Amino acid sequence: MLNSLEDIVALLKGTELENSTKVKLDIPGSSTCAFAIKVNAENSIRAWIILRSLLNKTGRYPVLAGQGYFVHLNWAEVIRDIFTREEFLYEVANSRNMDVYPKDIIERSKKKNFIGQIEQYKQNISCFTLEEIIDQEIEYTYRQFGVKPRKESVITSFPLYLGNVQNSVVMAVENWLFNWELKHINPEIALKPPDIQYLYLDWYPPEDECDFTLVLLPTFNSWETLAYIHWFGAESSEVMIALFQSWHEHFKAELLSHDGLNLLFNVYEKPRTPQEAFQLAVEHKIFAGDTLDLAGISIRDHARVLLHLDRWCLSSQP
Numbered sequence: 001m002l003n004s005l006e007d008i009v010a011l012l013k014g015t016e017l018e019n020s021t022k023v024k025l026d027i028p029g030s031s032t033c034a035f036a037i038k039v040n041a042e043n044s045i046r047a048w049i050i051l052r053s054l055l056n057k058t059g060r061y062p063v064l065a066g067q068g069y070f071v072h073l074n075w076a077e078v079i080r081d082i083f084t085r086e087e088f089l090y091e092v093a094n095s096r097n098m099d100v101y102p103k104d105i106i107e108r109s110k111k112k113n114f115i116g117q118i119e120q121y122k123q124n125i126s127c128f129t130l131e132e133i134i135d136q137e138i139e140y141t142y143r144q145f146g147v148k149p150r151k152e153s154v155i156t157s158f159p160l161y162l163g164n165v166q167n168s169v170v171m172a173v174e175n176w177l178f179n180w181e182l183k184h185i186n187p188e189i190a191l192k193p194p195d196i197q198y199l200y201l202d203w204y205p206p207e208d209e210c211d212f213t214l215v216l217l218p219t220f221n222s223w224e225t226l227a228y229i230h231w232f233g234a235e236s237s238e239v240m241i242a243l244f245q246s247w248h249e250h251f252k253a254e255l256l257s258h259d260g261l262n263l264l265f266n267v268y269e270k271p272r273t274p275q276e277a278f279q280l281a282v283e284h285k286i287f288a289g290d291t292l293d294l295a296g297i298s299i300r301d302h303a304r305v306l307l308h309l310d311r312w313c314l315s316s317q318p
Contacts, residue, residue: 001032001059001218008035008216011057015050016043021075025215027083027228029101032218034228035060036079044212048256051214060216063225064257064264075211082215087230091237105227106219109241114287117239121286122168130161133173140298141177145189149180171282171299178278178300191274193304212257222255223248232261233288233316243287251280253312263288265312277303288314 002008005024012018021038039047044064051062065082088100098104126133134154142148157176161169181190217228223244226237234240247253252268271277281302285292291314292302306312 002057003033005035008058011054012037012050017047017050020047023079025079025083027102027218028085029099030103030218034083034218035216036082037214037216038075039064039212039214041212044214045256047214051216052254055220058216059218059220061219061222061225063215063217063222063229063255065213065215065229065259075213078211078213082213083228084230087232088237091235102224102227105237106224106241109224109227109238109245112236112238112242114239114243114246114283117236118283118286122166122171124167125164126167126170128164128170130158130165130169130173131155133165133170137173137177137298141181144301145181145185147184149177149184174299175278178274178303181300182274191304191307193301193308221245221248225255225258229258230260231258231263231316232318233290233314240287243283247280247283256311261315261317263312263314265314267310267312270308270310271303271306274303274307277306280306284312284314288316290315290317 002011005022008022012020012022017037017039023036025034025036027034037047037051048062048064051058051060055061065078083102085100088105092098092100128136134151138148138151138154154173154176158169158172215229217225219225223241226234226240226244230237231240244253244255247265251270253265254268255263256266257264271280278300281292281299284302284306285299291297292299294315294317297305
């Protein structure tokens with residue numbers, strides 16, 4: 001791993017980053033450091049590609065930081081605050097003797113399982129009765145495809161529930177309809193989302209006047225970024241790290257940009273089947289719900305999109 005600013009400067013000589021501002025950053029509670037390179041909207045993605053290609057030489061995973069929490073700060077303020085521990089402290093407010101330094105968060109993440117949080121979400125009570133969610137979703141199918149199943153056939157596929165149902169039932173209704181659509185509609189149509197639905201998941205356009213920070217972290221692993229820079233949507237950064245590692249293992253998803261609110265990923269392996277895409281869509285719904293909710297996107301439509309896109313923008317907003 002390269003640990004001196006001089007080595008970083010020498011490595012980038014002859015690249016378009018040769019004359020970019022570069023500084024060394026201290027990491028709270030760590031004997032290692034990070035490095036920050038000043039980039040802009042025009043060259044930020046190219047800069048990331050350069051440093052990602054040099055990962056084996058630097059030993060440091062690159063991630064872009066800008067906009068989001070940091071949009072109103074100048075570059076000096078961004079690099080001053082980027083590793084703040086304040087938000088991490090809220091996660092462990094009820095725990096004693098739990099450090100929030102990156103190395104401690106990473107170590108705890110190795111013992112975390114995100115499945116438990118998924119099951120907890122599914123057990124929560126939704127805002128709908130079974131009949132309400134079925135009415136809503138079959139009408140959505142009809143508006144999109146011009147056909148729909150009989151309401152009775154959907155209702156009889158589920159037990160009788162009194163009052164509002166758990167989130168697990170809402171998801172089961174969506175999955176039932178997703179399978180019905182795949183069976184009764186030409187797959188080329190059933191699996192092709194309207195073009196407009198790509199927009200909510202595509203990368204946001206950077207502001208021309210906004211400076212970005214390309215941070216070189218002391219890790220090979222993109223999923224460990226959340227131990228260094230807090231994400232607003234993380235109830236538990238340890239759980240999110242475990243989840244991101246799972247996405248990397250299954251879909252080769254790599255974090256490219258993290259601004260505190262939005263997470264931009266490169267995805268090198270799309271879901272292989274509609275059901276795999278649906279399960280991934282469920283995970284996005286549970287852990288980055290604003291991605292779907294603010295756009296008014298159903299889980300099954302999100303699954304359709306995931307079968308086509310090789311990049312994600314996951315969001316959590318205040």
